[in-house]
Amino acid sequence: MRLSRYFLPVLKENPSEAQIASHRLMLRAGMIKQESAGIYAWLPLGYKVLRRLAQIVHEEQERAGHIPLLMPTLQSADLWRESGRYDAYGPEMLRFKDRHDREMLYGPTNEEMITDIFRTYVSSYKDLPVTLYQIQWKFRDEIRPRFGVMRGREFYMKDGYNFDLTREDALHAYNRHMVSYLRTYERMGLTAIPMRADSGPIGGDNTHEFLVLAQTGESEVFYDARVPELKLGERAVDYDDREQVAGICKEFTTLYARTDETHDVKVFEDQVPEEHRRVGRGIEVGQIFYFGTKYSEAMGAVVTTPDGRKVPVEMGSHGIGVSRLIGALIEANHDEKGIIWPEGVTPFHVGIVNLKQGDSATDAACDSIHAALVAAGLDPLYDDRDERAGSKFATMDLIGLPWRITVGPRGLANNVVELTSRRTGKSEEMSAAAAVARIKEIYAAL
Amino acid sequence: MRLSRYFLPVLKENPSEAQIASHRLMLRAGMIKQESAGIYAWLPLGYKVLRRLAQIVHEEQERAGHIPLLMPTLQSADLWRESGRYDAYGPEMLRFKDRHDREMLYGPTNEEMITDIFRTYVSSYKDLPVTLYQIQWKFRDEIRPRFGVMRGREFYMKDGYNFDLTREDALHAYNRHMVSYLRTYERMGLTAIPMRADSGPIGGDNTHEFLVLAQTGESEVFYDARVPELKLGERAVDYDDREQVAGICKEFTTLYARTDETHDVKVFEDQVPEEHRRVGRGIEVGQIFYFGTKYSEAMGAVVTTPDGRKVPVEMGSHGIGVSRLIGALIEANHDEKGIIWPEGVTPFHVGIVNLKQGDSATDAACDSIHAALVAAGLDPLYDDRDERAGSKFATMDLIGLPWRITVGPRGLANNVVELTSRRTGKSEEMSAAAAVARIKEIYAAL
Structure with missing residues (x-):
């Protein structure tokens, strides 16, 4: 590409509205333009990086055997009434009526819709396991959007959902997601640490967040200094090999690494030798959940078992914040002159x-x-x-x-x-x- | 891909809601699932075709020198007040307020936003010409959505916008779009005929629609039988060569081909020998517009000329209905057993x-x-x-x-x-x- 034929509107001045490096640099480098609070146009350079990240996410999800589809951005309120979340979700959900006065919303996440898709077509254990995912625009009406794409309202996210017959199968899906995420972040040149987390409004027992260490991170994190040294590297992963996949998860989650939400001072001090204890800040770039039958029970997503019983399907959901990742990448890779792209995600080589x-x-x-x-x-x-x-x-x-x-x-x-x-x-x-x-x-x- | 590991929910029965072949076959082949009226989830097989089409559109647009970016789905009402279209657009525009009571809308098209992006960064003829485009989800609140993805409410569309100093430059951009569209459709295995059209709410003098001949088309079309025989074929196109590009456009638009909106019986009978006259139906799969300074004047998008004057920039906009194309492809390629994908767009080879x-x-x-x-x-x-x-x-x-x-x-x-x-x-x-x-x-x- 010749720059004379490209559209790269770099700014000489530091934009006053930007409080953190990634926001400032994305504006200055002509990657984004704010259209409304927390809503950005992705200018050519920014869009190029967004496409590269999405491509890496697709490749690693498909490598793990997960199947891409695409759900619409707008959803009917009815589905969310079935799960009970329509009233529970609060003002972050953007709600409105169409011209026929039907209640709709801009999807902030898709557990309800994917569960409905599943129950429409699948009724037997023979069609399990299946993991479906999408990369799609979502909307959360944050009361105070800030930090550019790090906390935007309209954001691009990969969300995947596994459907399994048993808890063991679902935990294997959980592990598959952990490993595929580790590889995804490594390909992007990021060190993202899986940390035990709170499940929040999604629900469930097992959940890990993936955090990129950065001084501007929104979460305080407590970890063993040996954790960020762990690398998946070039090893061949067979995603059908439960033992191997579980082994990798164990390797990455045995040493202490928690966010402030789940931090336990006593455990930290007992488990981590003093010289390895680290306290820092992190940016969340992904989260995986195992929540069992929470949605399948509420919405009647049942399958017949080999012995003819009907059981609610075991589920989990798993997200990567694709647009937010660009912010995290820049926070972790910049100097006073500008951005320093890792080779795996650079817009131009x-x-x-x-x-x-x-x-x-x-x-x-x-x-x-x-x-x-x-x-x-x-x-x-x-x-x-x-x-x-x-x-x-x-x-x-x-x-x-x-x-x-x-x-x-x-x-x-x-x-x-x-x-x-x-x-x-x-x-x-x-x-x-x-x-x-x-x-x-x-x-x-x- | 092994089918046992894929998600392909084919239906044995003909869905009663589908009136035309493409809608019926997309439902039966497990390509789409309706989520609300005119709003579809793209199941894995459908999504795969959608991605292939988007990839072809990207390749041909980039080959023509056009630059991809991505605008958000939601827009502020203010921009549309500047152009005067906020009130003019009518109930097909989905309008709502966010939690801070700001008026917003789900973009049905993007002339206003792209003009705003342009005027924010460009003020000199030196940065011209530039053509920016995106492929993004849009929403039009059709009163009676039907025919599946052919007339949906949430739809996937390529929209491109050229910015030029002079009318001649803008007409070259118009011609570039015509040729790149012809190549795009040919790669997809479609014969799409450029027909002189009405400009409708976009405005402007020069506009062509691209129509795929199909009995289920929404428009009546009148054309010379020699037009569908024209092929771009393998010829090398230099998109900077104005003469070559204009020559191709002339080749494809000289013989009579019009929709019912612009049809002129007298001209038809004068220009087309009786044995070549054809009347049929067509599906619109794209439209290009040259509208000059309609938006740049209303919104103050001006550039300085080499001799120091300030003039409103010359513009056009150019769209391909990517999700709708899948319907058109199936209408043109099916038999009683099902779909027959052209090799260029098949989900699996x-x-x-x-x-x-x-x-x-x-x-x-x-x-x-x-x-x-x-x-x-x-x-x-x-x-x-x-x-x-x-x-x-x-x-x-x-x-x-x-x-x-x-x-x-x-x-x-x-x-x-x-x-x-x-x-x-x-x-x-x-x-x-x-x-x-x-x-x-x-x-x-x-």
């Missing part, structure tokens, strides 16, 4: 800066680097504007592409360009071909 | 039917065909259920995968499987390897 636009040799070198990267299936952003070098560097630093190739007449005279890491700031001179080869290697390794 | 589930040689042959197809980057659906052959065939015919590989013990004894075309019904025996190779070839050619 590499930036190309032309130091002397209009100089025919420099233009030709940039064109050929751009073409070589595109031919390799990569997505470069070429700053071909007629701007000062300093302004081009500032834009690249602000939008945070992990790699930059700088091309100028002086280097070209020696047959070199400069390859710079956004994270370390370190530059290396090499031939254009070597720079392209290096970028290809970096992304091939992901 | 090929079905595998195991005639004797549990027979170890047959199971092994199916597994190995499945694995070979997946390894080739294809997406097969393997019916591994313990069902009668007749029931498996009926399901495959209903859901309409274009190709089926049938594997049974008798064929395997002769080292053959059967490859069947859904469209022609013709079968051929060949080795499993040859069947896989044939499927690979078919999709590689797309």
Whole structure:
């Protein structure tokens, strides 16, 4: 992509309404524009990251055997009366009437609708297990939306629902979700720690939140310093292997890690050697729940068992805040100059800066680097504007592409360009071909 | 994908509420479930097609140089007061208040919001031209939603907006949209004819609708029989080449093709030789508009010209009904047994039917065909259920995968499987390897 043909409205000034880094940087980097309180338009650069995150979530959910579908944003109030949550939900649920005076709402979550879909079509244990999920826009009418996309009203979320015959099966689904979430966050370059949590309005006994450590996090967190060191890494996971999946969950949840909601000072001090005790702040980027038959009983979602009995189906629900993740990613990856995208989620793989636009040799070198990267299936952003070098560097630093190739007449005279890491700031001179080869290697390794 | 692990709730009975083939078949094939009048959940098979269509739309828009972003579903009423459309729009606009009593609406279209985004960031001709588009859920509170996703209330639509300095530039954007739409529909296996249309509430002089010929279409159409024969085909299009793009538009719009709204009997009879005159019905699947400065003047979206004047920006808007397209595709591609997907949009590339589930040689042959197809980057659906052959065939015919590989013990004894075309019904025996190779070839050619 040539920047002269893109739409990247970066701001020079720090927007006064933004209190935290991610909000400020998303506005400055031209990723979002506020449309109403807590409601954002995703400008091209922001939308690109949102799509990349959604793609990773899809891939990891499908790898775990979960099936994508899509429910509408608007729901009928009737379904929520069946579960008893219509009255219970409070003013965060956006309610209204359509032209025929039917009561409707903008879905804040989908337990009721998915349970209705399930009961409409499934009545036998033979069709179990099944886990259905979607990535869809949701709305919660927060009284004080703030922190940009971190606490917005209209937000993009992955929500998945498992349907199982037995508690054991449902707990395997719970574990599958934990492992698939760990892999999802790792691919995004995030360390998200599963922490025992409260179930809140969803209900249920077993629930973990996933928290990204960040000073601006809304939750206080207490954990063993060895927990953030745990990595799923490259190990092959067979999601049908209950023992392996449960083993990974055990590995990630045995050491102490809790939010302020479930923190127990005595357990913390008993279990964690003093030198490993850590107190910090975290951003919630996902939560998984096992809640058994709470919704299936209320809504009559029953299946016949192999011995002919009818039992309510065992369920859980599992969410990843996709739009919120972008905020968390930036909170965890930025410096005073701007964003620093991990390679797994960067909107463009590499930036190309032309130091002397209009100089025919420099233009030709940039064109050929751009073409070589595109031919390799990569997505470069070429700053071909007629701007000062300093302004081009500032834009690249602000939008945070992990790699930059700088091309100028002086280097070209020696047959070199400069390859710079956004994270370390370190530059290396090499031939254009070597720079392209290096970028290809970096992304091939992901 | 193994069908035993998928969620494909096909219905044996014809649903009584469905009046047209596409609605009936989408319900029967387990593609959609109605949640409220005109509001559907997209079950896994339906969602898969929706994603394929959205992907094609994205690819063709990006190829034309248009930039994707994403606007929220909910909008503030204030913007619509600026353009004067808040009061004009009527009861099809879903309006409501949030918890702070602010007037909001569920966007039925986005001219106001995109014009606001533009005026916020762009003030110079130097940043032109730019075309921004999104694929997003929209809502129109139809008084009588019907025909399934063809006239739903919550619907998925691509809407794009061009911003240009001059009328000539804007007309080039208009032409770019026409050509990119023609290519989009062709890739989907559809013949969609651009017809001169009325501009309706969007406004403007130049507008074409794209209509797919189908007996169940809502519009009466009058056209020269040579028009549906026109094909864009494989020709290379350079979207920056105004002459080429305009030439293609001329090629597709010179012969007579109009809807009942703009039909002129005299012109029809004068221009079209009697043997070429056709009257039929069509389904609208897209519309493009050039409306000049209607919104930019009302909303103060002005840019400075090279000679320092300030002029309102020239605009147009351009839509493809993505969810509705699925209905149109099925209306144009079905028989009494079910859907017949064109290869470009099929949810799975090929079905595998195991005639004797549990027979170890047959199971092994199916597994190995499945694995070979997946390894080739294809997406097969393997019916591994313990069902009668007749029931498996009926399901495959209903859901309409274009190709089926049938594997049974008798064929395997002769080292053959059967490859069947859904469209022609013709079968051929060949080795499993040859069947896989044939499927690979078919999709590689797309």
